[in-house]
Amino acid sequence: MxxxxxxxxxxxxxxxxxxxxxxxxxxxxxxxxxxxxxxxxxxxxxxxxxxxxxxxxxxxxxxxxxxxxxxxxxxxxxxxxxxxxxxxxxxxxxxxxxxxxxxxxxxxxxxxxxxxxxxxxxxxxxxxxxENTTTVGVAVYRSRDTKTINEQQTIQFSINYPGIRINNPSQEISVSLIQNNNWNTAINNLQPQFLRPNQLLYKYTRETNFWGGNEYLHFDNKYIRNTSLNIAKTEQKEIFHNYLYIDEPRAENIYTYNPDINGQFVVRTLDGKNPETEADYAMLHFALEALEPYKNKDVYVFGAFNNFELNTENKMTYNKEAKFYEAEIALKQGFYNYSYATINENGIVDLSEIDGSFYQTENEYTVIVYYKPFGEIYHRVIGVGNGFFDQNK
Known part of the structure; x- marks a missing residue:
């Protein structure tokens, strides 16, 4: 990542x-x-x-x-x-x-x-x-693991293949499981647990667990000159500068439903008709409250706007006087989801330390089915399934 x-x-x-x-x-x-x-x-x-x-x-x-x-x-x-x-x-x-x-x-x-x-x-x-040659059924549940029952979600799915001959599923079929279109946290090379005629079943209770995370934070600066959704202050310098309200760590809070678009962003502007060329860029000022810096860890702000990756551009610095982490990132006008992550000195990424992880979080999961029969030289993708967490399950 x-x-x-x-x-x-x-x-x-x-x-x-x-x-x-x-x-x-x-x-x-x-x-x-x-x-x-x-x-x-x-x-x-x-x-x-x-x-x-x-x-x-x-x-x-x-x-x-x-x-x-x-x-x-x-x-x-x-x-x-x-x-x-x-x-x-x-x-x-x-x-x-x-x-x-x-x-x-x-x-x-x-x-x-x-x-x-x-x-x-x-x-x-x-x-x-x-290819739409199989049918993939996906269900998302609260984790069955008692150790993480409040923080994780588990994905179970089936692959139905009435029109394809699969002789050895463990050798010919492989599966990838993705949360919210983020390849960095994908689970790969899953093997079926149960075989039925023209059907493969994946009923894992731990191997397909994901941290639920939290609903993404968001802002909207489609009207770049004024304060707007979650933007506290705007200044015009060489370009516009938008200052977000200071975020608080949410890991110790209870889960609160907050509609999001799972980390994505939409470019839009009220200052022109064509956002591709008429949306302006603003310097976004992110701020995360922290009475003390995280020990031996770096803090990042991330989302689909930077491909869910953690790099020098979105790394935050600690402001001792103000007691918060801050970052400046130039972004095109629009509606953005974002979240915070930490990396320790061993390079281990933690997406939940700041914002928490809750089994209730509404996430989207995608199952990708790869097929390489004996004698073939490449993997086809013969089916894709999608599922969402439902708190009522």
Whole structure:
């Protein structure tokens, strides 16, 4: 989860299906995803995208490019537009995958890389194309483990495959389980516990447990000039500066329902019609109350806005006089979810130490089914299922 900082000029990376408020890049084969990002240098660069087929463990697969793509696996991003009427100038890049030059023919895991003019990788994003050849039923429950019954959720699921011949499920089928589209906490390589005719059952009580976490915090600065949802103060300097209300640690509090979008963000503005090029950037000032600094630990603010990764850009510093952690992050106008995490001196990430973990938290889970029959050289994705936690279960 800890990663290197991407280029400081690259912001607001999104890889999403076409359509409003669609966040997951796990889609049926033949669907269209759109990659978009901004370059704060506001000049015209020759960026390229590259697509690679991957294994379930996100290593390069045995396929060569012409076995999974009709066209070019690497090509220029030619759709570029400049910001309009913003204090922060930027260039907005976008490309749809697949397109006329890049037609993807096989299901599976894919890694999308964006390269600069020197063929250096600026950033990567994962996506999955799947076939609807199985039916995946997913149920989410409160943890059955008495030690974590109040903090964790467990996922149980079934795979129904009436149209596929599976001779050896333990060798031919592998499964990945993802919480809230965050690959950093995925559980991989799960094996079925029970076999029935044309059905695999996964009824684990511990192996498929996730920490429930807490509902994400949020803010909305679609009207950048004024205070608004969870923004206490606004100043105009070289760009606008939005100061969030000081957050308190929530780990010792009781669970409180607070609707969220599971860590995602939506770019929007009231100052223009086209948020892609008319939404401005603001310097967001995050603050987390702490009477004393966390001993031998670093604190980070994170969410989908930085791919749920912890890096130098979103690392917080402790203000001894004010007694809070603070961070400044330039973000495009919109509605954002965010949360806090700690890393100790051994590199162990704790997503619950600050905000807590509760079995009641509303999370979304995705089950991805990989299939590699004997003699095949790559993993197909033959089904995807989704489930949500229901407190009444």
């Amino acid at each position: 800890l990663s290197l900082t991407q280029a400081q000029n690259i912001k607001t990376i999104q890889l999403r299906p076409l359509g409003e408020n669609q966040f997951s890049a796990i889609v049926p084969l033949g669907s269209v995803l759109e990659l978009s990002f901004d370059d704060l240098d506001a000049d015209s660069k020759e960026y390229q995208y590259k697509i690679e087929h991957m294994t379930p463990d996100w290593e390069p697969s045995n396929l060569i490019a012409n076995q999974y793509i009709n066209g070019f696996e690497q090509n220029y991003i030619s759709n570029v537009s400049n910001s309009f009427n913003t204090l922060q100038n930027y260039s907005h890049y976008s490309v749809q995958i697949p397109n006329q030059s890049t037609l993807i023919t096989k299901s599976g895991n894919y890694l999308l890389s964006v390269l600069d003019e020197y063929d250096e990788i600026l950033f990567t994003r994962r996506f999955v194309f799947y």
